[in-house]
Amino acid sequence: MVSEHSKQKIYFVFFQSTMILSVAILLFVLIFIFYGGAGVVNLNFLVNMWSHREITQGGIFPAIFGTFLLAVGVSVVSIPLGICTAIYLNEYAKENLLTRTIKLAIRNLAGVPSIVYGIFGLAFFALFLKLGGSLIAASLTLGCMTLPWIITASEESLKAVPNSFREGSYALGATKWQTIKTNVLPHSFSGIMTGAILGLSRAMGETAPIIMVGATFFIAHLPSSPFDKFMAMPYHLYILATQHSSPYAREYALGTALVLVALIFMLNLGVFALRYNLRKKKAW
Amino acid sequence: MREKIKIEFKNTGFWYGSKQILFGVNLKIYPKKITALIGPSGCGKSTLIRCVNRMNDLIPIAKIDGRIIYNNEDIYGKNADIIELRKKIGMVFQKPNPFPMSIFDNVAYGLRIQNMKDKNIIKQIVRSSLEKADLWTEVKDCLNCSAFGLSGGQQQRLCIARALANDPDVILMDEPCSSLDPIATAKIEVLLKKIKREKTIIIVTHNMQQAKRISDYSCYLLNGKIIEYSKTEKMFINPRNKLTKDYLDGMFG
Numbered sequence: 001m002v003s004e005h006s007k008q009k010i011y012f013v014f015f016q017s018t019m020i021l022s023v024a025i026l027l028f029v030l031i032f033i034f035y036g037g038a039g040v041v042n043l044n045f046l047v048n049m050w051s052h053r054e055i056t057q058g059g060i061f062p063a064i065f066g067t068f069l070l071a072v073g074v075s076v077v078s079i080p081l082g083i084c085t086a087i088y089l090n091e092y093a094k095e096n097l098l099t100r101t102i103k104l105a106i107r108n109l110a111g112v113p114s115i116v117y118g119i120f121g122l123a124f125f126a127l128f129l130k131l132g133g134s135l136i137a138a139s140l141t142l143g144c145m146t147l148p149w150i151i152t153a154s155e156e157s158l159k160a161v162p163n164s165f166r167e168g169s170y171a172l173g174a175t176k177w178q179t180i181k182t183n184v185l186p187h188s189f190s191g192i193m194t195g196a197i198l199g200l201s202r203a204m205g206e207t208a209p210i211i212m213v214g215a216t217f218f219i220a221h222l223p224s225s226p227f228d229k230f231m232a233m234p235y236h237l238y239i240l241a242t243q244h245s246s247p248y249a250r251e252y253a254l255g256t257a258l259v260l261v262a263l264i265f266m267l268n269l270g271v272f273a274l275r276y277n278l279r280k281k282k283a284w
Numbered sequence: 285m286r287e288k289i290k291i292e293f294k295n296t297g298f299w300y301g302s303k304q305i306l307f308g309v310n311l312k313i314y315p316k317k318i319t320a321l322i323g324p325s326g327c328g329k330s331t332l333i334r335c336v337n338r339m340n341d342l343i344p345i346a347k348i349d350g351r352i353i354y355n356n357e358d359i360y361g362k363n364a365d366i367i368e369l370r371k372k373i374g375m376v377f378q379k380p381n382p383f384p385m386s387i388f389d390n391v392a393y394g395l396r397i398q399n400m401k402d403k404n405i406i407k408q409i410v411r412s413s414l415e416k417a418d419l420w421t422e423v424k425d426c427l428n429c430s431a432f433g434l435s436g437g438q439q440q441r442l443c444i445a446r447a448l449a450n451d452p453d454v455i456l457m458d459e460p461c462s463s464l465d466p467i468a469t470a471k472i473e474v475l476l477k478k479i480k481r482e483k484t485i486i487i488v489t490h491n492m493q494q495a496k497r498i499s500d501y502s503c504y505l506l507n508g509k510i511i512e513y514s515k516t517e518k519m520f521i522n523p524r525n526k527l528t529k530d531y532l533d534g535m536f537g
Binding site for chain 2: 165167170175182186187
């Protein structure tokens with residue numbers, strides 16, 4: 001017979017070890033990328049054009065730039081649309097079978113594999129709308145993919161706004177829009193932004209869908225219009241890691257991965273700072 | 285001579301879905317008096333006052349019938365303007381619910397949503413409302429501080445100031461002191477007696493002593509029906525109905 005006291009101890013140790021294991025795994029991934037890739041990351045690597053013949057001569061600037069443009073494109077496509085949809089669903093829509101079905105469908109769409117969005121993007125944006133393999137086709141494709149994530153995340157943070165704020169506002173004679181604008185949105189803003197940026201950073205790391213709609217391993221010039229093909233970091237590192245003949249390819253792939261991780265990390269740090277500031281201002 | 289009546293419930297019934305909460309309520313609320321609604325939990329007190337500013341409209345499954353007359357008009361009538369109604373009939377909730385903004389912005393909220401632009405007038409009204417709510421001296425040095433830094437009692441007085449800034453005609457209070465300590469409660473009671481010189485107050489309370497101390501009229505509700513409604517002193521000294529007497533004597537509830 002194990003005493004409750006020992007059980008308590010056992011469970012504590014058990015949960016603590018799982019935590020340590022998870023952190024260790026994640027740390028290992030980071031250290032692995034860092035050790036493998038840090039050697040090639042220097043200013044040259046970050047700001048120079050890609051050199052196709054002799055990869056040590058060039059940098060991955062076009063891939064960084066391409067990923068940045070994609071991120072901007074995705075933000076423009078899916079963040080405003082997603083947030084507004086969430087506002088409608090959570091604040092305006094009547095709670096009925098139709099609304100519930102729509103919400104469920106959106107949650108399911110959030111789980112659809114990215115390659116499926118890729119094939120849709122290829123069929124619809126690239127071929128049917130004749131956008132070809134291009135930045136705009138890729139932005140729209142990734143935009144579709146992130147849309148359900150952003151809607152779901154925004155909805156969750158809107159739901160977290162206490163109803164007492166809404167009631168207090170209505171009781172003073174505010175309209176629905178006034179209530180949303182002055183009470184609901186300010187309160188849920190940091191949560192919505194967090195969800196949006198998390199969605200965005202996942203989109204930045206996607207490889208499968210963009211291969212189908214315009215990502216290219218090498219182009220000699222930067223994209224000059226939304227209808228150009230582009231280079232992007234995830235696809236770049238994929239080719240380097242699996243198909244490139246240079247003896248330095250593996251190191252360069254890891255270097256690219258390191259830059260990608262660092263960028264996403266900085267993006268998340270930005271959200272963290274934003275949230276911290278908002279919270280401080282409100283003294284929450 | 286006909287008595288002046290501020291609000292009159294005429295055979296008001298109320299349902300949440302298929303569950304009936306209020307049964308044929310007839311009630312006259314007199315102006316510039318405090319009317320207390322008392323009764324055990326779940327008897328429909330909160331539902332009743334939430335009918336007056338149509339807060340129940342926010343609940344999709346709510347259904348009401350009968351009429352509620354305010355200023356000679358049915359507030360559920362076809363031409364009723366809910367926004368106007370809520371400006372004239374303010375509400376203070378059970379749990380203080382200041383908005384996540386500064387003290388000043390909380391009180392100015394009602395004015396700003398009415399598109400009042402003149403900063404000086406807003407300042408004046410914010411000040412006078414805080415004074416009326418006995419909060420001005422405590423917060424005047426920190427109007428830009430977050431409303432969440434205030435104590436529970438101060439937050440509730442801020443909510444009262446916020447309601448007063450709209451210059452309402454009637455103020456509904458849904459157990460405004462239930463989350464406050466006795467000292468904060470006493471301050472609110474003093475405040476309510478002062479406010480009733482100008483406004484009509486309907487207050488829901490669980491505290492019999494509070495009803496006795498501050499109200500002019502008391503209404504005892506049980507299972508969604510009015511059991512007794514009369515002047516407070518009359519009801520507390522000599523209740524007509526045995527059910528009322530049992531409740532006041534603490535036999536149940």
